[in-house]
Amino acid sequence: MKPTLVLVGRPNVGKSTLFNRLTKTRDALVADLPGLTRDRHYGHGLVGSKPYLVVDTGGFEPVAKDGILHEMAKQTLQAVDEADCIIFLVDARQGLTPQDKTIAEGLRKSGRPVFLAVNKAEGMRREVVAAEFHELALGVPLVISSAHGEGVRELVELALADFPDEEESEEKDDHPKVAIVGRPNVGKSTLVNRLLGEERVIAFDQPGTTRDSIYIDLERDDRRYTLIDTAGVRKRGKVFEAIEKFSVVKTLQAIEDANVVVLVLDARQDVSEQDAHIAGFILEAGRALVVAINKWDGLDEARREVIKSDLARKLQFLEFAKYHYISALQGTGVGGLFKSIDGAFAAAMKKMSTPMLTRVLIAATEKHQPPKVGPIRPKLRYAHQGGSNPPLVIVHGTATANVADSYKRYLEGVFRTAFELQGTPLRVQFKQGSNPFADRKPAPKTEADENAARSKRRRSRKAYGKKY
Structure with missing residues (x-):
């Protein structure tokens, strides 16, 4: 079972930036605006041989009694209940605030391991930055920069130190x-x-x-x-x-x-x-x-x-x-x-075989042929599947550039009915058949070929002279 790391802190301390760093994604919105994240946001991460789940939470306002801030606080408290360990982020540039003290007091009562991360400390002396945060009594403050990655790996390794190594299983991602x-x-x-x-x-x-x-x-x-x-x-x-x-x-x-x-x-x-x-x-x-x-x-x-x-x-x-x-x-x-x-x-995600698609295509064209464009009538020869989600049917033939949109919609309906494709769009794509001999160049003649050709011409001249 993967351990769950929950990121907690007041608004705009860099939780979503750290979430993106830990998951190596850009899944969480990041902007220099407080209160951007509101719901819990889950992601997967891996450090060494230890996979983990990481949860981004909204800015924690524990004293809010109503409104959207109260709802955000409830989401954060639910995430804390699900946590195996908590990473509590504070802002090195703003320093220790009364709200940080209130959050720290609540986290101590949760009974979960808490790791204090002093964020946004790039270009600053670590020991000086960490000094005032000892007052929170959450162990040694870990000075990091989630935007630049400084100290992040050490933080995660420390948080996961008590969890056993586990090879990340490669499950087939076939669920919707x-x-x-x-x-x-x-x-x-x-x-x-x-x-x-x-x-x-x-x-x-x-x-x-x-x-x-x-x-x-x-x-x-x-x-x-x-x-x-x-x-x-x-x-x-x-x-x-x-x-x-x-x-x-x-x-x-x-x-x-x-x-x-x-x-x-x-x-x-x-x-x-x-x-x-x-x-x-x-x-x-x-x-x-x-x-x-x-x-x-x-x-x-x-x-x-x-x-x-x-x-x-x-x-x-x-x-x-x-x-x-x-x-x-x-x-x-x-x-x-x-x-x-x-x-x-x-x-x-349905798989459609080429023989079945071709039979459906032939039956459709026998029932209703593509309309002529001038003297030319497109000829559709066979079909195969070109992809899924959405299903793509590729139809091969001649003069396919002249197939009318109305006939394309007709074929889409025929394929949808034949393969029971309820609930998904279907795309039909036409591909022009090429002449396999069009670009073939004659092989260069050898000296033996030239001699044989001259001998043939001489024999033809002799035969012509005898006859006339």
């Missing part, structure tokens, strides 16, 4: 990554918490509560999933804060990283142009899709019919996706999402 996306305040974090069965991420009645993309592992019915809670995506013209711009980028990256995307819509609002833009990006990325219409409870029948009509009209290009009408808050209809997620993931 599921991104929960949508506009702000449609209930994404509430849905994530409902799927997990715990208050894992902050769900607050305020748009923009989630800022980073949070990856959370889940096991359900002996099957693993990774849920990705993302920030709400607003219209570009309404994104003013630098933090929110970062968040939108992280959301788009999460869609690219996911296998299946759950698009969450608000049933109490009309389907907006922004909903269609997000759906279009998911389609462009080629990700399998499940649509969840949230806040369905309490709506009258007339309103429900309006929403269904609106969906059919504005999101008709998502006809391959399954639709679920749910209430994330009450839990109504949420259980059925996993069946659709599994089906969409299986369709996105």
Whole structure:
């Protein structure tokens, strides 16, 4: 079992920078702005032969009694309960603060091993920087720079010293990554918490509560999933804060990283142009899709019919996706999402044999041939699979550049039906067959070839003279 290191500290002491350093990623948002991280953020690291889990937490405000700061503090306390050891970060440039003392007192009561890391100490004398932090009574302060990597390896080695060596197992990463996306305040974090069965991420009645993309592992019915809670995506013209711009980028990256995307819509609002833009990006990325219409409870029948009509009209290009009408808050209809997620993931990863694809292609062309372009009719000869997530079918033939878009859509529908590809986009790509003899150059003639040719010409002349 991998030990869990939890990073704790007041806002803007460099926890996310250290998280990225320990995981060798850029998964956590980093900016010179306090309060950027709000939820717990998990990552994997390895030092020597010791793998570990590292947890980034939001800025810890233990005295906050309500609001978003109180919710962030609750997340941090939950992370502390899960920890095998705690790395408590303080800021060398700001020095010891009353808030540091309050946090240190709480960490001493947790019963977990605590390692005090004095961060942002690049270019400073270590012994001078560490002196005032002895007052926290958490052992010898370890002076580091998470931005430059100074002292970080020594810190982690010390934190993991009491844990046995363990070879990191290479598990096949074949479980679905599921991104929960949508506009702000449609209930994404509430849905994530409902799927997990715990208050894992902050769900607050305020748009923009989630800022980073949070990856959370889940096991359900002996099957693993990774849920990705993302920030709400607003219209570009309404994104003013630098933090929110970062968040939108992280959301788009999460869609690219996911296998299946759950698009969450608000049933109490009309389907907006922004909903269609997000759906279009998911389609462009080629990700399998499940649509969840949230806040369905309490709506009258007339309103429900309006929403269904609106969906059919504005999101008709998502006809391959399954639709679920749910209430994330009450839990109504949420259980059925996993069946659709599994089906969409299986369709996105499906392997299609070349003989079967070719038979389906031949049957489709016999039923309906490609239309002529001038005097030329494209001839489609065989097909094979070119990739997964999304499934890519490559069709070979002649004059394939002249295949109409309408015929391409026809083939997509035929392949989707034949291979039961419900829940995933499908791409068909055409490849022009080449003449194998077009670029072949004649072999250079040898002296023997030249002599044989001259002898043949002489014999021809003699034969011609005798005849006439």
